[in-house]
Amino acid sequence: MGKHPVKEMPLWERYAGQFPVRQHLTYLNHAAVAPLCKPAADAMKALADDCLQFGSLHYDRWMAAYEGLRIAAARLIGADRSEIALVKNTSEGIATVAMGLDWKPGDRMVGFQEEFPANLFPWKKLEERGVHVTWLSVNDPLDRIDEACRGARLLSISFVQFLSGYRAPLTAIGEICHRHGCLFMVDAIQGLGAFPVDVRASRIHALAADGHKWLLGPEGCGILYIDRALQDRVEPVEFGWTNVAHYADYASRDMSLRADAGRYECGTLNTIGCFGLQAAIEFLLEVGVANIAGVVQNLGDRIAAGVIAKGYETLHARTPETGAGIVSFRKAGQEAGDIVRKLRAEGITAAPRAGWVRTSPHFYIRPEDIDRMLDLLP
Numbered sequence: 001m002g003k004h005p006v007k008e009m010p011l012w013e014r015y016a017g018q019f020p021v022r023q024h025l026t027y028l029n030h031a032a033v034a035p036l037c038k039p040a041a042d043a044m045k046a047l048a049d050d051c052l053q054f055g056s057l058h059y060d061r062w063m064a065a066y067e068g069l070r071i072a073a074a075r076l077i078g079a080d081r082s083e084i085a086l087v088k089n090t091s092e093g094i095a096t097v098a099m100g101l102d103w104k105p106g107d108r109m110v111g112f113q114e115e116f117p118a119n120l121f122p123w124k125k126l127e128e129r130g131v132h133v134t135w136l137s138v139n140d141p142l143d144r145i146d147e148a149c150r151g152a153r154l155l156s157i158s159f160v161q162f163l164s165g166y167r168a169p170l171t172a173i174g175e176i177c178h179r180h181g182c183l184f185m186v187d188a189i190q191g192l193g194a195f196p197v198d199v200r201a202s203r204i205h206a207l208a209a210d211g212h213k214w215l216l217g218p219e220g221c222g223i224l225y226i227d228r229a230l231q232d233r234v235e236p237v238e239f240g241w242t243n244v245a246h247y248a249d250y251a252s253r254d255m256s257l258r259a260d261a262g263r264y265e266c267g268t269l270n271t272i273g274c275f276g277l278q279a280a281i282e283f284l285l286e287v288g289v290a291n292i293a294g295v296v297q298n299l300g301d302r303i304a305a306g307v308i309a310k311g312y313e314t315l316h317a318r319t320p321e322t323g324a325g326i327v328s329f330r331k332a333g334q335e336a337g338d339i340v341r342k343l344r345a346e347g348i349t350a351a352p353r354a355g356w357v358r359t360s361p362h363f364y365i366r367p368e369d370i371d372r373m374l375d376l377l378p
Contacts, residue, residue, distance in 0.1 A: 015287060026365065030361065031214075031360035034362065044272050072278055072285065075285060080228065083261050087222050088270065094187060100236065111157075138158075146180075157187070159190060165324045166316050167195065187208060194292055196293060209222055214362065216280045300318065300326070303327040303359050303361070307329040312329040339352075340352045343376060346376055
């Protein structure tokens with residue numbers, strides 16, 4: 001008799017040990033600040049202990065972590081390590097591009113009304129300098145985006161919208177931008193780590209993301225990708241000792257820029273954050289972002305179907321192409337803050353956002369934990 005095939009262990013079981021938070025909470029708030037995965041926490045603790053005992057004696061390991069993070073981030077998005085700068089956060093990454101291009105009065109770009117302020121305010125500042133922004137909705141059809149890109153210098157959109165959870169068709173938008181000679185920038189913080197991104201396939205020129213959401217790393221440490229061909233067109237906004245090629249020679253007064261995206265790094269990096277984020281990204285690469293994506297999508301679908309069955313409305317009608325890890329819902333007569341507090345009392349974290357309850361599970365959350373959350377909803 002043939003053997004029965006062994007049923008593959010689901011991801012949330014296989015990697016349960018990497019998420020001690022599960023012992024305390026059902027964490028449905030990765031769109032805000034995620035718990036650290038164990039590899040990230042371990043890497044940061046190891047550096048803290050090393051600094052405690054030896055100061056900067058092992059500085060070569062710090063340099064190796066910076067390089068390791070650039071390499072891991074490049075692998076994650078299909079770039080080259082020379083195209084990765086290490087930044088404080090998504091805002092710094094977006095601002096570097098927004099303020100570093102040589103905008104002229106009368107130039108035009110394309111932005112989206114529903115964006116988080118990090119991907120809205122820099123473009124609003126450009127309006128003050130005479131740049132015209134064509135403001136679209138993420139719900140506009142691709143034909144409207146195509147029309148708006150004609151003659152535009154740049155389009156900037158979030159991979160996943162922070163409130164609705166709408167996942168943008170990056171490859172289709174990238175093709176439109178390419179056809180019109182329009183630069184394509186992506187705020188990737190709400191999708192990177194949960195869904196695959198390929199900057200080459202999607203023709204993305206610049207991308208920014210912090211580590212503390214779906215990447216399962218620390219706050220205050222992020223990545224900025226700038227296509228090699230674009231780097232000579234984006235001037236560093238902040239200028240310090242590490243922007244220059246000979247930064248290791250403290251006596252040098254040569255201000256020639258570094259030959260790679262390191263030219264956007266203004267000074268001392270968040271070393272402990274780099275240790276944590278490198279470990280987090282390498283962990284995600286081990287799990288496989290393509291594997292994670294299907295699990296996150298299914299968890300989001302489970303929440304959406306469950307809340308709709310209980311009479312709630314969702315902010316975004318999910319499809320396999322546009323769904324992501326964020327599901328926001330509400331019901332007339334129910335205050336979002338009250339629901340979030342009720343869930344928190346039961347050890348379930350979510351967030352009230354603009355009158356909506358926003359949930360955002362990562363791949364290590366069990367489906368039965370979702371069902372428990374649904375059962376608790378009024």
